[in-house]
Each structure stands twice: as C-alpha cells, then as structure tokens.
Amino acid sequence: MGMLRGMPVAAQGDGARDIDSLIAQLVRSGSSWDAELLSSGPWLALYTQGKPPRWQRQAQWLPWARNVASQDYDVGGGRVRNRGEIWGSRVFVTVEGELQELQPERTFTPKMFQAGIQSGTLHVLGLEIPLPIRGRGFAKLLYLDRNVRIFQSPKESESEWEEEGLVVVQVPASAFSFT
Numbered sequence: 001m002g003m004l005r006g007m008p009v010a011a012q013g014d015g016a017r018d019i020d021s022l023i024a025q026l027v028r029s030g031s032s033w034d035a036e037l038l039s040s041g042p043w044l045a046l047y048t049q050g051k052p053p054r055w056q057r058q059a060q061w062l063p064w065a066r067n068v069a070s071q072d073y074d075v076g077g078g079r080v081r082n083r084g085e086i087w088g089s090r091v092f093v094t095v096e097g098e099l100q101e102l103q104p105e106r107t108f109t110p111k112m113f114q115a116g117i118q119s120g121t122l123h124v125l126g127l128e129i130p131l132p133i134r135g136r137g138f139a140k141l142l143y144l145d146r147n148v149r150i151f152q153s154p155k156e157s158e159s160e161w162e163e164e165g166l167v168v169v170q171v172p173a174s175a176f177s178f179t
Helices: 016-029 055-060
Strands: 043-049 069-072 079-087 091-101 111-124 127-131 135-144 147-153 167-174
Touching: 016 043, 016 135, 016 147, 016 167, 043 055, 055 069, 055 079
Parallel strands: none
Antiparallel strands: 043 069, 043 167, 069 079, 079 091, 091 111, 111 127, 111 135, 135 147, 147 167
C-alpha cells in the first residue's frame, strides 16, 4: 500500500489489484529513456508493491503525521538524494550518494542504475545529525513519463532498506501542493 502525506493511496483487495494491473500494463508497454525527465526534481513515492521498505515503515511511526518520501536523481551529475519524513518537515532522514547509469546504450526501459550511498543525515527541528548510512543499491527503471515513473529493486540493498522485488510508483512532487 502506498502513502501520500500519511494517507493510503490504495485500499486492499480490488483497489490494490486494479493499481497492480495498471502498473503491469505500463511496464509491459515500456517507455523511451529520457535522462532530463528522470532528473527533473524530486519525485514522491506514491504506491509500493512488496514488503514495505524501511523508509515507508518509518513514515508510519507517528500515525497522525502526514509524511512523504521522495527521490531526486541527477543523472548528468551522477547524484541521488532520497528523503523520508518521520514527522513531516520537522523530523526527516536524507541519504545522498553517487548514481551510475549501468546501461547507457539502452534507449528504452527497463534501465539499470546503481546508487552508492555515501552519507545520511537525521534532520530534527533544524538540527542536522550525521548518520552512518552507507552502501550500494540497485534500481531498475521499469517505466518513465512526465506523470509517473516506476522502479523495481532487483535485489536487496546492502543496508536492507529495500528488499528484492520491491516496486515503487513515483509522481513528480511539483504536481502537488502541500499548503
């Protein structure tokens, strides 16, 4: 089940099956590769398939908090930044590192990426506390257009933040107003 500002995006049962079916259709259709589109600012995690990743479980620690998780790729600069809120903008975790495109010759999805996370930070009411978060992870881009992108974790991340097979549907943060 996905989360957007702490609110479930999909119910269980038929609702989840409908979303899963739409995901499968998009993945089967494929998409052309566009590095600028992938690098177009933060994208919010809206829906997941598979065991909830650690960042999603953290977002549920305070059930009344309306949290989001986002990912920001900079393919040209070779950087990635992930953000997971625990208590909105008051308490959140960021991790940053290098991003490597593993199949530069591919012009269509799926495309593989490797992230080498080099640092983590816990942000608490304006304070920044370094975290010993480091490791490698892989992401397979299954689909990309200007409204949605779909990633899969092809294997478990070294830090066990995400398990093999996890699918994450993301939408551009710019599409939402949080006022």
